[in-house]
Amino acid sequence: MEGSGGFVDRRLADYVSLITDSLASQDGSAFAAALAINATNSYAETVSSCLDHTKDPARILKQVDKHAPLGEMLLHHTRAMQCYHQNRYVDAYNSLEKSANAFLQEYRNWESTWAMEALHVIVYALRTVGEMADREMAMNGKAPDKLKGAGSFLMKVFGAIQGKGPKRVGALYVTCQLFKIYFKLGTVHMCRSVIRSIDTSRFFDFEDFPAKDRVTYMYYTGRLEVFNDNVSAADRKLTYALERCDPFKKANIRMILKYLVPVRLALGVLPKESLLTKYNLSEYIDVVRALKRGDVRLLRRALKANENNFFRSGVYLVLEKLESHVYRRLLRKMCIQYPKAAGSWPRPPSQDGGDPKSYEVARGGHGHGRGGMLHGNSDPQGTDERLLFAQEPSGGAEQAGPLPEARWATTTVTATAKVRIY
Incomplete structure (x- = not known):
C-alpha cells in the first residue's frame, strides 16, 4: 500500500513538474494542454486518479509556490479536475472559477502573449463546465446560475485583454465564448457592448484576428441581424462566415446555412434542393418549392410543420414575410x-x-x-x-x-x- 502511495505521489509530482517547466520555458501549448478539463484529456484523468489516492496533495502542489499565485491556482484547478471526473459539476465549476481568478491575476502582469492559449482553455472550460453545472442544479431543483457567473467572469477577461497591446489578439475568442453564453441564456442584448468594442477598435484590424474566431464572430453577429430583421447585413455577415469556413467542417457549414438560407430567400435567391439535402436542411425544401410554384398553401403548411424549429432558430418572422413573394409568383403565372x-x-x-x-x-x-x-x-x-x-x-x-x-x-x-x- 505504501508503495502504491509513493507511485501516486510521483505521478502527481510529474504533473507539477510539467507545469513548472512550461512556465519556466514559456511553452504555451504544453501549459494549455496540462490545464484542459474535458473527458479526453489524459492529464486531467491522471490528476483526478492521483487525488483520489493521495492523502496530502497540497504538499506536492506547493512546489509551484515560487510561481505564486499559480500555486493557489493549481490547487483549485486540480480539485476542479477531480470533481469533473466524479461528475460533480457544480463543485468543479466553483473550484474552476477560483483557479481562473488566480490565473487572471497573474496573467495581467505578463507582457507577452505566450499564455494566450492557456487563457482560452480556461475560458472554454468555464463555459462548458458552467453549462453542465446548470443542468446538475436544475435536476436537483435549484435555480441554475453558474453559466451566468461564467459570463460575468468572461467579461472580466475581456476587459483585461481588449485594450491596446498584443494580448488584444485573443479578445475575439473570448467574445465568441460570450456570444455562446448569451445565446444559451437568451440574453442576446448583452452582446451589444462587446460588439461595439470590437467594431470600433482603433488598435486592431479585424482581419488580424485568427480566421476561426472571425468566422464564429460573423456567424453570431449575422444571427443577431436576422433577429433584428436586417437581412442585408445578415446576408453580408453570414456570407463572410460561409466563405471562410473550413470546407471539411460540414456541421459548421450547416449551422451557417441554417440562417443564410432564409436570409437569401428573403432577398429573392433560391438554393438548389440538393444543397438543402446535403446539409440536412429539409425543413426549407417545401418553402423553396412554394416560392417557385407560387403555392401559398404549401408555404403555410411548411411553416406550420416546422413552426417550433423556426421559432427556436429565430427565423420564423423572416420566413413568414415570404408570403408576399409567393403571391407575386402566383400573379405572374396568372x-x-x-x-x-x-x-x-x-x-x-x-x-x-x-x-x-x-x-x-x-x-x-x-x-x-x-x-x-x-x-x-x-x-x-x-x-x-x-x-x-x-x-x-x-x-x-x-x-x-x-x-x-x-x-x-x-x-x-x-x-x-x-x-x-x-
Missing part, C-alpha cells in the same frame, strides 16, 4: 395564363428583352417600396424572372404616379438560381 387581363394592369418601366406581360405589386418589408416582375421573351417556360424593386422616397411615403426609370433596380432570379457560395 399573367401568363391570362395575358389580356394583364395588359390592363399598371406596369413598371420597360426593360430591354422584356414583353408587356408585367404587373406592379407592393412589396413590404426590408426597406423596399413598390416593385414588379418582368417576364422575358426569350424564355416562355418562365425560368427567367426579373424582380423589379423601387426604393421608397427618403421621407418614407410612396410618391404618386410612376417612378422614374432610373429609380428601378433589377435582380434576376431563376428557378435554378444559385449564388457563388452555394
Whole structure:
C-alpha cells in the first residue's frame, strides 16, 4: 500500500513538474494542454486518479509556490479536475472559477502573449463546465446560475485583454465564448457592448484576428441581424462566415446555412434542393418549392410543420414575410395564363428583352417600396424572372404616379438560381 502511495505521489509530482517547466520555458501549448478539463484529456484523468489516492496533495502542489499565485491556482484547478471526473459539476465549476481568478491575476502582469492559449482553455472550460453545472442544479431543483457567473467572469477577461497591446489578439475568442453564453441564456442584448468594442477598435484590424474566431464572430453577429430583421447585413455577415469556413467542417457549414438560407430567400435567391439535402436542411425544401410554384398553401403548411424549429432558430418572422413573394409568383403565372387581363394592369418601366406581360405589386418589408416582375421573351417556360424593386422616397411615403426609370433596380432570379457560395 505504501508503495502504491509513493507511485501516486510521483505521478502527481510529474504533473507539477510539467507545469513548472512550461512556465519556466514559456511553452504555451504544453501549459494549455496540462490545464484542459474535458473527458479526453489524459492529464486531467491522471490528476483526478492521483487525488483520489493521495492523502496530502497540497504538499506536492506547493512546489509551484515560487510561481505564486499559480500555486493557489493549481490547487483549485486540480480539485476542479477531480470533481469533473466524479461528475460533480457544480463543485468543479466553483473550484474552476477560483483557479481562473488566480490565473487572471497573474496573467495581467505578463507582457507577452505566450499564455494566450492557456487563457482560452480556461475560458472554454468555464463555459462548458458552467453549462453542465446548470443542468446538475436544475435536476436537483435549484435555480441554475453558474453559466451566468461564467459570463460575468468572461467579461472580466475581456476587459483585461481588449485594450491596446498584443494580448488584444485573443479578445475575439473570448467574445465568441460570450456570444455562446448569451445565446444559451437568451440574453442576446448583452452582446451589444462587446460588439461595439470590437467594431470600433482603433488598435486592431479585424482581419488580424485568427480566421476561426472571425468566422464564429460573423456567424453570431449575422444571427443577431436576422433577429433584428436586417437581412442585408445578415446576408453580408453570414456570407463572410460561409466563405471562410473550413470546407471539411460540414456541421459548421450547416449551422451557417441554417440562417443564410432564409436570409437569401428573403432577398429573392433560391438554393438548389440538393444543397438543402446535403446539409440536412429539409425543413426549407417545401418553402423553396412554394416560392417557385407560387403555392401559398404549401408555404403555410411548411411553416406550420416546422413552426417550433423556426421559432427556436429565430427565423420564423423572416420566413413568414415570404408570403408576399409567393403571391407575386402566383400573379405572374396568372399573367401568363391570362395575358389580356394583364395588359390592363399598371406596369413598371420597360426593360430591354422584356414583353408587356408585367404587373406592379407592393412589396413590404426590408426597406423596399413598390416593385414588379418582368417576364422575358426569350424564355416562355418562365425560368427567367426579373424582380423589379423601387426604393421608397427618403421621407418614407410612396410618391404618386410612376417612378422614374432610373429609380428601378433589377435582380434576376431563376428557378435554378444559385449564388457563388452555394
